[in-house]
Amino acid sequence: QVQLVESGGGSVQTGGSLRLSCVASGLTYIRYSWGWFRRAPGKEREGVAVVDRAGSTSYAESVKGRFTISEDSAVSTLYLQMSNVKPEDTAMYYCAIDRDEGSSLQWWFFDYWGQGTQVTVSS
Numbered sequence: 001q002v003q004l005v006e007s008g009g010g011s012v013q014t015g016g017s018l019r020l021s022c023v024a025s026g027l028t029y030i031r032y033s034w035g036w037f038r039r040a041p042g043k044e045r046e047g048v049a050v051v052d053r054a055g056s057t058s059y060a061e062s063v064k065g066r067f068t069i070s071e072d073s074a075v076s077t078l079y080l081q082m083s084n085v086k087p088e089d090t091a092m093y094y095c096a097i098d099r100d101e102g103s104s105l106q107w108w109f110f111d112y113w114g115q116g117t118q119v120t121v122s123s
Helices: none
Strands: 003-007 010-013 018-025 033-039 046-051 057-059 067-072 077-082 091-098 117-122
Antiparallel strands (some): 091 117
């Protein structure tokens, strides 16, 4: 059974940095895409960043130039480096896997989800 466990969330001031991690286990296939999503209170879930099997990345416009997605396949870990964070980045952040290796930021394409890690940015 696929499991995704996120960590690294917390409280940070505006302009600060955080690095989120997501460790995957139980994977029985080696080709997939994965990415980060977030849901702020009162808002819909939105895609933040995705990396596909070719190593291509996609970012939401709101985080371009500030967030960087990366992975270490040797330890089945996905990262999200968040820099110059803003109060509007406050949300629960989720890691997810797309078995179809897509590069979409649309959450409905993703098959497996972690429990999330909370990020709170104070002004």
